[in-house]
Amino acid sequence: MKSFTFVFVVWAVVLSACGSDVGESAIDAQVNEAVKGFQESRPCGDGLVSANDGEVCDDGNEHNGDGCDENCEIEEGFECRGMSPSVCDSY
Ligand SMILES: [Ca+2]
Numbered sequence: 253m254k255s256f257t258f259v260f261v262v263w264a265v266v267l268s269a270c271g272s273d274v275g276e277s278a279i280d281a282q283v284n285e286a287v288k289g290f291q292e293s294r295p296c297g298d299g300l301v302s303a304n305d306g307e308v309c310d311d312g313n314e315h316n317g318d319g320c321d322e323n324c325e326i327e328e329g330f331e332c333r334g335m336s337p338s339v340c341d342s343y
Pocket residue numbers: 295296297298299300301302307310
């Protein structure tokens with residue numbers, strides 16, 4: 253669902269750029285801005301533990317069941333170490 257939102261954002265930026273008189277580099281810049289904004293709004297999954305955003309771990313994805321869940325919280329039965337990214341092992 254989140255990756256769908258991402259694709260939609262990029263698509264919307266490209267579509268709006270195509271309607272105006274801008275060069276390809278300008279479109280690239282807008283896409284990069286959209287990617288940047290998307291990553292900043294979803295710090296969980298970027299592979300960096302940011303305690304300010306309530307992350308306890310960040311293994312670089314938003315998958316559950318690998319020790320660090322989609323909310324960047326350590327899952328039951330796992331322990332995580334490292335900050336960029338976290339490495340989680342079951343115990
Ligand atoms: Ca993070």
